Amino acid sequence: MKTVLTINGQQVSLDIDTRVTLLDALRDHLGLYGSKKGCDHGQCGACTVIADGRRINSCLTLAAMHDGETIITVEGLAHGEALSALQQAFLGHDGMQCGYCTPGQLCSATAMLEEARAGRASQVTDDLTTPAPLSRAEITERMSGNLCRCGCYSGIVAAIEEVAAE
Amino acid sequence: MRPFDYQRPAAPEAACQGMSASPHAAYIGGGTNLIDLMKLGVMAPDLLVDVNRLGFDTIKDLDDGVEIGATVRNSDLADDPRIRVRWPVLSRALLAGASAQLRNKATTAGNLLQRTRCPYFQDIDVPCNKRKPGSGCAALGGELRNHAILGTSEHCVAAHPSDMAVAMQALDAQVVIRDADGQTRTMGLDHFYRTPGDTPHIETRLNPADLITGVRLPAPLGDRQVYRKVRDRASYAFALVSAAAVMQLKEGRIEYAAIAFGGLGTQPWRDPKVDALLTGARPSEALFEKAGDVLLRSAELREGLEFKKPLAHRVLKAVLTEATQ
Ligand SMILES: Cc1cc2nc3c(=O)[nH]c(=O)nc-3n(C[C@H](O)[C@H](O)[C@H](O)COP(=O)(O)OP(=O)(O)OC[C@H]3O[C@@H](n4cnc5c(N)ncnc54)[C@H](O)[C@@H]3O)c2cc1C
Ligand code: SF4
Ligand code: FES
Ligand code: FES
Numbered sequence: 001m002k003t004v005l006t007i008n009g010q011q012v013s014l015d016i017d018t019r020v021t022l023l024d025a026l027r028d029h030l031g032l033y034g035s036k037k038g039c040d041h042g043q044c045g046a047c048t049v050i051a052d053g054r055r056i057n058s059c060l061t062l063a064a065m066h067d068g069e070t071i072i073t074v075e076g077l078a079h080g081e082a083l084s085a086l087q088q089a090f091l092g093h094d095g096m097q098c099g100y101c102t103p104g105q106l107c108s109a110t111a112m113l114e115e116a117r118a119g120r121a122s123q124v125t126d127d128l129t130t131p132a133p134l135s136r137a138e139i140t141e142r143m144s145g146n147l148c149r150c151g152c153y154s155g156i157v158a159a160i161e162e163v164a165a166e
Numbered sequence: 167m168r169p170f171d172y173q174r175p176a177a178p179e180a181a182c183q184g185m186s187a188s189p190h191a192a193y194i195g196g197g198t199n200l201i202d203l204m205k206l207g208v209m210a211p212d213l214l215v216d217v218n219r220l221g222f223d224t225i226k227d228l229d230d231g232v233e234i235g236a237t238v239r240n241s242d243l244a245d246d247p248r249i250r251v252r253w254p255v256l257s258r259a260l261l262a263g264a265s266a267q268l269r270n271k272a273t274t275a276g277n278l279l280q281r282t283r284c285p286y287f288q289d290i291d292v293p294c295n296k297r298k299p300g301s302g303c304a305a306l307g308g309e310l311r312n313h314a315i316l317g318t319s320e321h322c323v324a325a326h327p328s329d330m331a332v333a334m335q336a337l338d339a340q341v342v343i344r345d346a347d348g349q350t351r352t353m354g355l356d357h358f359y360r361t362p363g364d365t366p367h368i369e370t371r372l373n374p375a376d377l378i379t380g381v382r383l384p385a386p387l388g389d390r391q392v393y394r395k396v397r398d399r400a401s402y403a404f405a406l407v408s409a410a411a412v413m414q415l416k417e418g419r420i421e422y423a424a425i426a427f428g429g430l431g432t433q434p435w436r437d438p439k440v441d442a443l444l445t446g447a448r449p450s451e452a453l454f455e456k457a458g459d460v461l462l463r464s465a466e467l468r469e470g471l472e473f474k475k476p477l478a479h480r481v482l483k484a485v486l487t488e489a490t491q
Contacts, residue, residue: 018171056267062197123401125261145266145267
């Protein structure tokens, strides 16, 4: 199956089996090992990437379904050598231990801040018609699709809070 | 996963044609349920017909309602300003489901048709009448927790897992269907799902190549709308019990009531007797208690599911209290 993707600004052409998930295309066919396979069933968020501006679980979608789309993985978050504000904040707040969930956390948080800026509501938003500021409760709810087995949640939330406040 | 062909048609005619070409073909929307089940070997289509580029990705205004396209993402539906204002119970139900990543992929049609989360259905090494008709039911005699207590049979006790469909059930949604001959028909969501009986593998009244093109919501009949979901963790988990209420109050009385439930039934559950009991009555704790009794009058509390009875009572009471305050 011929599939063209723009990944972190670079156009790539793939000829892959229909069964290849977006996650496997990134890791096994393109050598982008940043996106992680935690559960392979949509239950952990380690595989989170940003497709056409939206965070998704790359393990539960076929690469072929994304033909023509723009994908951003953790490898595409920094600007050259300069880390993104979120990456820097994760370092500053010890937002990781083993680091396995971190690429997914970073992609997810990057897109989540955009969603919040666009006025999207969450389950804990009191009033659906007025966008809420990103409180701690809002951040944890909006990030609930990313699990961390090391339990670094307090560092992760603190890092996101810092960037959200900027 | 078994090998399969993949088509991405640009028009509904071609999609239905593709589906008719093989008895083992399947439409794919977001893929968040189908691909999961294909990895587990629970589903093994030989052809996937991708419905994402058929042009069903918008929410259109109708006379006094809306038609939600089949491939509108759950996140976009929850976010739509019309839905947030006039059908907030639907936004709430959607936002209570899955995670932001999953909602960004999950489609309206795919959500309606997602399969049960009964763990035995997902384990191909054990009997399951839904997965393999006539093989038996490993859940009966196994561990029951996320299973149903309403509408069950001795062949299957699986619950329908959707939050979105519960809200839509309370909102009198109509499913818009295009058949293999290109004819369009609509079907009330109350008529769309089938109770398991002795054919739990047949879950809806759709025919094989039927394509869902959208869901219509009529104007809401109540402006007091509440969704409440109880589960094992605060987020990113399926409902043990949930309830959607759409109500209208007039001079201290309930003028209109439509209550639907998740986690309790083999399908998104709505009981006209509950709605009828509430309609015209004055809100009171005793009334809400009675509504729970009516709802659960034929509940089958199999071992492990006894907790759902008091939990359903409490969730219903909480929802009715909030909606009538
Ligand atoms: C970890 C996890 C947690 C979750 N938690 C929740 C939760 O709390 N609440 C909840 O409600 N859901 C939850 N979900 C389920 C999620 O909502 C569903 O997977 C999703 O809604 C399915 O939509 P989809 O578009 O991805 O469907 P797909 O996987 O694409 O399809 C599902 C089914 O619908 C059929 N189909 C799709 N489109 C059409 C069409 N247009 N016409 C006819 N047939 C069609 C497919 O053939 C398939 O059989 C969870 C899922 C995961 C993985
Ligand atoms: S309850 Fe239904 S889905 Fe679960 S094992 Fe029994 S037959 Fe299968
Ligand atoms: S690997 Fe995709 S969600 Fe866990
Ligand atoms: S840092 Fe180890 S899983 Fe999150």
